[in-house]
Amino acid sequence: MKKIIALLSLTLMSIFILTSCGTNNLGEESPYGEDVNNLDGVSIELNKDTYKPEGDIFELTVINDSEEDISYGVPYTLEYYKEDKWYEVEPDNEIGFVLILYTLSPGDEASDEINLDSYEPLETGRYRVLRQIGDETLTTEFEVAEE
Structure with a gap:
């Protein structure tokens, strides 16, 4: 009986490990949908x-081609x-962010590295990174x- 329980436990743990590898922890449907990128002259790119x-290393660049400072x-x-919708991806562990406010003058751009280690391994497919610029997403x- 002990052998059967041990074998069953090992099988269940193996299934859990295999099904959790390479899959995203999807959270809620995105509250933004397609209502994004509405800040004239300002964009972000990887x-x-x-x-x-x-x-991989993810470098995110904020580009200010507007006529005003942005924060x-x-x-x-x-x-x-x-399935034709965007979903938030939950990290495997809690992520903390330093609360710094950057200001970017018109015509400038700034890059920083974003760390996606807490989400890896990422499932193959289509993703997007969102960043708040002022009141816009x-x-x-x-x-x-x-590979």
């Missing part, structure tokens, strides 16, 4: 269009596109593909 499921912080949100999309 250093690449396609990334590996884990181990933004460090926090970002990761979302995954599934800006996004940039990317793909995750196997």
Whole structure:
């Protein structure tokens, strides 16, 4: 009987581990939907269009081609596109952000590295990073593909 229980436990743990590898922890449907990128002259972009499921460096650039100073912080949100909708991706562990307010003058751009280690390995598919700039939400999309 003990052997059967041990074998059953081992089987269940194996199934749990296999099903949790490479899958996103999807949270709520995005509250933003497609109502994003409405700040004239301001955009965000990543250093690449396609990334590996884990181990890549994500560099996010804020570009201010408007005629006014803009302000933004460090926090970002990761979302995954599934069945024609965007969903928030929950990190595997809690992420803390330093509360710094950056100001970017007209015509300037600034880059910073964002750490997605808490989400890895990422499932293959379509993603976007969201960042608040002033009162608006800006996004940039990317793909995750196997090497």
